[in-house]
Amino acid sequence: MPEYRRQLDDALGALLARRKSHDRLRRLSNAPPNSIDFSSNGYLSLSTNPVVQKSLLSRLEAEFATSENSNALRRQSILGSGGSRLLDGNSSFAESLEAKIAAFHNAEAALLFTSAFDANTGLLSCVPQPGDVIIYDELIHASVHDGMRMSRATKRIPFSHDSISETHQWRSSNDRGGQGGHQSKSQELCDVLRQLSRDKNVMRCKANVFICVEGLYSMDGDVPLLKEIVEIVDRYLPSGNGYIIVDEAHSAGVFGEKGRGLVCQNGLENRIWARVLGFGKAMGCAGGAILCSPVVREYLINYARSLIYTTSMTFTSLNSIDVVYDYLISGQSEPLRQHLETLICLTYRQLHALCIRSHPGRHILYIEKGPSKSPIIPIFTAHPRSLAEHCQGSGFMVRPIVAPTVPVGGERVRICLHSANTPEQIEGLCGAIEAWVRNQMAMEKTRESERHPKLIMEGEGVFIKQDKSRL
Incomplete structure (x- = not known):
């Protein structure tokens, strides 16, 4: 590699290393083929809607057939x-x-x-x-x-x-x-x-x-x-x-x-x-x-x-x-929008019930309690990558959103609902989130017990063994 290119690559590499050290490095990734989509922006699932797909293909086929039968100089450019x-x-x-x-x-x-x-x-x-x-x-x-x-x-x-x-x-x-x-x-x-x-x-x-x-x-x-x-x-x-x-x-x-x-x-x-x-x-x-x-x-x-x-x-x-x-x-999308609203309400109910059962701290999991008709539901957490990886490992595609995309302190996992999602899929996702929450709380409890004085049981009494190194 020429020296001038190496110098620039080194400078750019240093910037990337700095971003990586702050856990902000972006990477391209592909969703696993069998994962359930809770990440993309296609809220009405129209890109995979069979009626929409057939209509588009029939129009393109009709245009191609017309072009084949017409003067080549006047043929419609499809590509x-x-x-x-x-x-x-x-x-x-x-x-x-x-x-x-x-x-x-x-x-x-x-x-x-x-x-x-x-x-x-x-x-x-x-x-x-x-x-x-x-x-x-x-x-x-x-x-x-x-x-x-x-x-x-x-x-x-x-x-x-x-x-x-x-x-x-x-x-x-x-x-x-x-x-x-x-x-x-x-x-x-x-x-x-x-x-x-x-x-x-x-x-x-x-x-x-x-x-x-x-x-x-x-x-x-x-x-x-x-x-x-x-x-x-x-x-x-x-x-x-x-x-x-x-x-x-x-x-x-x-x-x-x-x-x-x-x-x-x-x-x-x-x-x-x-x-x-x-x-x-x-x-x-x-x-x-x-x-x-x-x-x-x-x-x-x-x-x-x-x-x-x-x-x-x-x-x-x-x-x-x-x-x-x-x-x-034509109004054909109205049932899709109504179903999406039902899924939004269901997801909020499940997430709020999760929080009531588990009582996670805001740094572990926090969800806005306000009413919403939005298919975008942010789950605020100080550990967005960990939560996203756990959900992905359970077969649910969600993405971590970190700074600089959102302000520092506003890190989250973003759930995007779609009309093609089912109540069963939402229950599965919320179950995966709850399992992660319990695991995080258990790990924090373990770390807390290691940082503080140990409790030694003697008979029915409880005695505290002081950690004098902290005094």
Whole structure:
């Protein structure tokens, strides 16, 4: 190996070694073929749904047969799109699909991106102008952070996730015995907007304020108090220069009528400036889209670099999205969503019963007690890798989530439920978790007895043998 390459490899290797020493080294891994999935984001199990699969295959076969019988020069490319949307990658099919997506989500327009990540970076990097301000939930997705870094906005201000979280506010109110919980709601967001409202440029509408939140948080599995956020923005920015962006990558397909998302569930379609969709979660395919006004759509076509300079989605990808939306529109997904809600309730009951029986310390196992309709259930523990390995060894695929993906002290194992899961599988998973908890508690008890004075039994009396080395 040339010397210059060895020097760089040594430097990069040192960084990897440092991350490994902090138990934060990421590795690629494959789920065992026979394991039960409690890890992937396909909440409605649509990627393995036989109706969806057959529909997609029949469409592709029909297109292939049509192409075989047509002029070879006009044959539809199934494998590749041929270029970016602005060059050779556009099609009437893509445009009609965008119209279908916009109509389903009660939006004026939609613009497809190759991923929700690209959609977020494209939107945030090009819309905010010099002088503008972006305020964002401290737990917002990494793609929003990347978009903000490329943005020309003058200020980027975080606010506390707990201040807008429905689950955390429920817990806060309960901790107060049901008294005064509303006084603390969204306080930090209020403080940030109150300060901004005093800025002359913001006050005179010479600067815009963009507020970024998610519809369902992928690590905590909670939802924002969206109606309250809208009310607060209107209160402190009454001139209308506050623009809310909701990342619905995880909430689309799960919440709202027929899976239209959290914004539609709350009837806020006309109050949210832009929504970012991700098709790789509940939708079971791949890609992303931005729901916005026709003017914003045209602006993004002209300025969003993650759209302009990337190859557009293939015919196969577009078809998979189209098939899934037809499935949602038809209402066939409603039984799946209802079954998923049943499984969510069952899982919480089992986990809470486990905690009541075992009484583990918070460092061993902690589960939020607040009500939730989220298929994402975080199990907080100081030993996420150990718990995940135990569950995997028992045939249940879960993943440990550690820093820097989550803040230090917020390590967890994340359970993702799917409509294809069964009550028996959930009982098996919870049984594996309880076995691990008992083992951890036994090991801690053993370590504790080794650290403290030993008890020596003599007849019916108990005498303590002092460990003088600790004095």
